[in-house]
């Protein structure tokens with residue numbers, strides 16, 4: 001009997017400990033909560049790392065999401081129309097952090113590579129020519145969900161369809177002169193940042209408002 005009871009007690013204690021350890025922390029690190037009924041949560045407790053494990057990785061998990069980066073470029077029409085300051089202000093006010101910026105006249109080769117996915121589109125040659133027609137301001141912005149949020153801030157590709165309040169909706173003229181570029185996925189952002197910036201051209205810095213912006 002003792003032989004049967006002992007493993008059951010140990011098993012039960014282990015279950016309770018697992019649930020306690022896997023309780024969600026207060027930070028939103030994408031770590032699921034454990035409320036709910038048996039058996040789902042109990043099994044999830046087994047599958048998830050313990051609180052101790054999470055605690056040691058918490059900063060990494062949360063930081064990797066907070067440190068999402070995207071490539072934003074003010075196109076030649078935006079620079080000519082003196083919209084650089086306005087655009088930077090929108091990203092700053094939204095709470096994102098500028099980690100890289102330069103004003104350059106991009107080479108055709110770089111632009112062709114940047115827009116490689118569009119190379120079969122009829123507008124590709126004119127797009128490259130236009131992007132090469134004058135200086136552009138290329139930036140890397142960092143923050144939670146910055147890729148998705150910046151696409152919303154930028155608005156639809158065609159300014160005629162972009163909502164008022166978006167950058168293209170407020171300043172865009174025509175689909176071929178739509179003021180700004182923003183990476184459209186995290187994978188694309190990684191590729192584009194690697195294309196336009198070397199690591200020494202970007203600066204990691206501590207933002208003193210970090211806790212005001214992100215702590216819940």
Ligand code: UDP
Nearest residue numbers: 118123127156157175176177178181182184
């Ligand atoms: N573009 C264009 N004509 C079109 C569609 C796109 O000149 O019919 C240009 C426009 O400048 C756009 C860029 O090509 O921003 C890249 O197109 P994409 O579909 O990736 O749009 P985005 O991601 O910039 O909204």
Ligand code: MG
Nearest residue numbers: 181182183184
């Ligand atoms: Mg695109």
